[in-house]
Amino acid sequence: MRIAVIDLGTNTFHLLIAEIKQKNFDVIYKTNVPVKLGEGKINENVIIPVAFERGLACLKNFADTMTEYQVDQVRATATSAVRSAQNGQDFVEAVREKTGIAIEIISGDDEAELIYQGVKLSGAIQNLSLIMDIGGGSVEFILCDNEKLIWKKSYNIGAARLAQQFFNSDPISDDDRNAILYHIQGELADLFEICERYQPQTLIGSAGAFETFAELIINKKNKQIDINKAETYVFNFDEYIEVAIRLLNLNHQERAAMPGMIPLRVDMIVMAALITNYVLGRTKINQLTLSTYDLKMGSLANFL
Structure with a gap:
């Protein structure tokens, strides 16, 4: 079939x-x-x-x-x-x-459920983890371990929404950064409460922007990895921080010229880096993994 x-x-x-x-x-x-x-x-x-x-x-x-x-x-x-x-x-x-x-x-809840099912299929969940899926319209967070889903929620703070509302400078100014961070701080209050209670060890990025982070690192470090054929990729945390900071300091043309960057994400990746950095800082997580399986694979998993 x-x-x-x-x-x-x-x-x-x-x-x-x-x-x-x-x-x-x-x-x-x-x-x-x-x-x-x-x-x-x-x-x-x-x-x-x-x-x-x-x-x-x-x-x-x-x-x-x-x-x-x-x-x-x-x-x-x-x-x-x-x-x-x-x-x-x-x-x-x-x-x-x-x-x-x-x-x-x-619904946002159903979206988060499908993302969880897709990520679970990839084998990325090895311990108590927080899955994060950065879309254009919404961002989904799922707290889980390799046996069960513990908590999930969808927030309307996607990269396109943030960019249209706050991204008025290039490279992004301190004022624009602070406005975004203030906004997501208010939106994600209950996420940080649940993370404080459970203390997840790993942030798992579901495809999308996290694939681009991985591609940028792989190209810069000349690693022999094909993300298109991988199910997961474990980031070196320092390498991620290095590329994220660089993205926040470059302008559109400079970001576009980075090996591994795709045209769709040249601007959206700035929003993704800001959100990811903020979540990592607030949750004190220093393990970051990519799952190339996401909502699509979750939908497929339902057929199995």
């Missing part, structure tokens, strides 16, 4: 096609497209017309690919940008009409 999983993120749409055989799977196709559905007015809860059309065009292409690969079942999930948009349901209906793809708008 062939399964297609579509993840409609705020910045990127993902398509993954897998062959399911009993309790195992082989990924036979995957792609991602920088649709930027949250462009322009994500904080006003609107999908602007040009982003709306980009999303439709992308999903038409996905539908053609799924036909080509003779997919048997599809699960398409939409997260923060569609979830919070006043015209999110209009987008879902337009997609169904134009492509036949039925989109499920999932």
Whole structure:
């Protein structure tokens, strides 16, 4: 049986096609497209017309690919940008009409659950851990160990939301940094309370920005690692801090020129570095791991 999983993120749409055989799977196709559905007015809860059309065009292409690969079942999930948009349901209906793809708008809690299932599948959870998934619209945190999920929550402090509201200088100014940190400090108060109680040992970054952090380090240090083929990557903590500080001090053009940087993340990575650094500092965690498995793999895990 062939399964297609579509993840409609705020910045990127993902398509993954897998062959399911009993309790195992082989990924036979995957792609991602920088649709930027949250462009322009994500904080006003609107999908602007040009982003709306980009999303439709992308999903038409996905539908053609799924036909080509003779997919048997599809699960398409939409997260923060569609979830919070006043015209999110209009987008879902337009997609169904134009492509036949039925989109499920999932809650922040359900999103966190799927991220947990995906990360668990990667084998990244080795001890009491805090999973962090930085999206464009929201950031999910999951406290867990390798046996169970303990606590989870989704926060509307995604990279695109922060960038549109606070990123007014390049390189980012101290004033903009402080405004972001003040904002997320207030938003994440209950996260730090739960972490104070449980004392997680490792922060696990779920794909996305954490893959870019890893690529930047791998390129700078000339490591022979292919992140596209890895399920996990354990960061040297000092190497992560070094690259994160550098990202915060460079301008757009300088960030874009860094080996391992992808165009979509040139600006978003600044927001991701700020949030990650703040969470690491507040929780006193100094072990950082990447799981390349995320929500998509969590959706796939449900089929198993």
